[in-house]
Amino acid sequence: MPGGNLFGGLFFILLVLAAWSSAISLIEPAITWLVENKQISRRRASVTAGFAVWLLGLFTVFSSNIGSEWLLFGMTMFGLLDFLTANIMLPLGGLLIAIFSGWVLSKNTTQDELSIQSAFVYHLWRVAVRYIAPLAIFIIFLNITGIIGYFTGIIG
Incomplete structure (x- = not known):
């Protein structure tokens, strides 16, 4: 298909943007909780919540390779x-x-x-x-x- 690489690239860029917009809405309650209950700045709460989610994501990624022997239940x-x-x-x-x-x-x-x-x-x-x-x-x-x-x- 002419321009297939262009359309394929655009598709995946838009897919990433859609995933990020969903991720932002899902992490917002954690950020709000940190700001209201721990009295920290919104920027610091965003970094903290994002880092926690990133760490959890690393465990799931590692479970397919170097962490495949780390078992829980x-x-x-x-x-x-x-x-x-x-x-x-x-x-x-x-x-x-x-x-x-x-x-x-x-x-x-x-x-x-x-x-x-x-x-x-x-x-x-x-x-x-x-x-x-x-x-x-x-x-x-x-x-x-x-x-x-x-x-x-x-x-x-």
């Missing part, structure tokens, strides 16, 4: 962070969202936000979010963590 740092985010944090977040949506938010709030006109359909949604979704997410969580192994034979 039988996993490399990359494997451990992957396990924690995919198998613990995501199901736990889903469970908390289901509980919050079903039990904390009022009926009027959820009806207004969802714009469900049918009372029957709304009732089905509310029952699913209050009872079925938390139970299903909890069973999936127990299965993923290995606490129960019931579904292993069924799913594969």
